[in-house]
Amino acid sequence: MFKGLDYYDIDKDLNPQSRLVRDTVRDFVEREFIPKVREHYRAGSFPTELIPLMAELGLFGANLTGYELPGLDETSYGLMMQELERGDSGLRSFVSVQGALVMYPIHRFGSEAQKKRWLPPLAHGKAIGCFGLTEPDFGSDPGGMITKAVADGDGYVVSGVKMWITNGSLADVAVVWAKLDGVVRGFLVERGTPGFSANEVTGKMSLRASITSELVLTDARVPKENLLPDAVGLKAALACLNQARYGIAWGAIGAAMACFEEALNYTLERKTFGRAVAGYQLTQEKLVDMATRITTGQLLALQLARLKEEGRLRPAQVSMAKRNNVAMALEVARTTRAMLGANGISDEYQSMRHMCNLESVSTYEGTHDIHTLIIGKDLTGIDALDR
């Protein structure tokens, strides 16, 4: 059974409930997901057959309250994300999108009718959602989006293209961000809406066990009641991203711990020049750096959880954790890949899969450099992104 890394004895400070959440998700990943991940990664598919069990476990929207949602504390929620991404970033992405990018905006910005209609089926995995913000020409700068909504009779006509949308082709409902009279608004666009289609992105060399799609809206008619009433302005979309980034900050630790365990076990077993590879100083330095950086990431995530729990969390603090922990995990994955020699490039081992995945994780939800500029602005008061 996967044990993770707990160099600073953090485990004992977690409450039993958080440990139980972590161990439950760990068992689920170990028993149900790990045996399948290679086949799905090769095929470029997501294990949709696991959705009912994930729903039964309560993984979707787990930190939301009401509507029979679990209402997990933020540490437990973070540990859940950690364990999912220890399996694969694609698995964590699926849960992040469903919970933080689809259920959260409905929960926070939706009407009572929208919540009643969508939250239960989304929680039960009977409906899948996706989040369409990025466009072919606007990623880091979503405020420049071209997608547009025009009021028309008892609804809206939405047109535009969204790109790189996780779960796009699986989704029953898409949270689509579009400008209505120049203001960014969120719309619930349902599968089957005339003029709305999703095309799967192929040829990905990263996050292969996850579905990524293009959403095309050509005069798609969205009924009035599908506008999220309280999602006004880009800040509403960014609030969702903030939730998802919180989960990523934890998730990255899971991927890093999976790689570290692989690096440690492998170098203890593998002998070169008559000695275990782990016995060489160069190797030990790598292992020590990994363990130190993982431990640092854990402490960052834990304090982030406390801030979030107490409502003191600022977006730039989430940026710092996302930026640091994903870069940390990517570095750990790359180093592990190298330490495994030729075996490191094989999918018999996990580090190359994590390494490739983490390239996406480093890019989506605000690239590493964009988060640098967000924190930079926070520190200096000067907005490097100001036009």
Add this chain to the structure above:
Amino acid sequence: MKLLVCVKQVPDLESRFKPDPSGQWYSETDLAFRINEYDDYAVEQAVRLREQLGDAAELTVLSVGPDRVVEVLKKALAMGCDRAVHVQDPAPHLKDPWQIASIIAAYARSQQYDLIFTGFQSQDRGSAQIGPTIAELLGYACTTTLVGFSFADGVVTATRELEGGLKGVVKMKLPALVTCQLGLNVPRYPTLPNIMKAKKKELETVPVANLLQEETRIATESFYAPEKKGGGMVLEGDVTELVNRVYAILKEKTPALRQ
């Protein structure tokens, strides 16, 4: 109907074990703890019976151990037990199975349970004594190593695993105790909503001193890893010579060629 299930928390068996400084048990440093596998089957079976009986039944889960065992109690509560009892004992490994069984029996006697579930053995100590000893102390009917269970009209029907793949079926009247084996069922996951709901369930704590009346009857003398077996032998040379040497080794070291 009152039901009890007894659970133990054990280290992950894939861990690297080291003797502790006393030399009587393993060191807990760096170990990850979880529910004893067979107790997981016991909880699942008890919860299924609880669901079958509905509100006519109450299911209690009990564990003896230090504070960390609260986690397995919470797990059992999240799986569907109604209430939990934590018998607080910072060092249960220093008690022998007789004492542990006596402690549980002392608690159970006061509660008049109709049916008690335990795992058939623990994964770490593996004495397989706790269940049958509790039954004996309480004067309950007892059957062990269940791979099948049903309950109707006040009678337990249990399928037991026997040596060599044989099965046996026994019937018992209540009060009774059963011990559970691999193959009985597939334990459910404690779901996140149920983990949260379990926070509100009662968790009674009882200091072990209130229940302990027995002296230890067996003491662990030492705890050690077996000596490493020597590495394999590699013989080289031509075939005739090799055959002679292998023959000599087999004759000297094994009974294979002795008459």
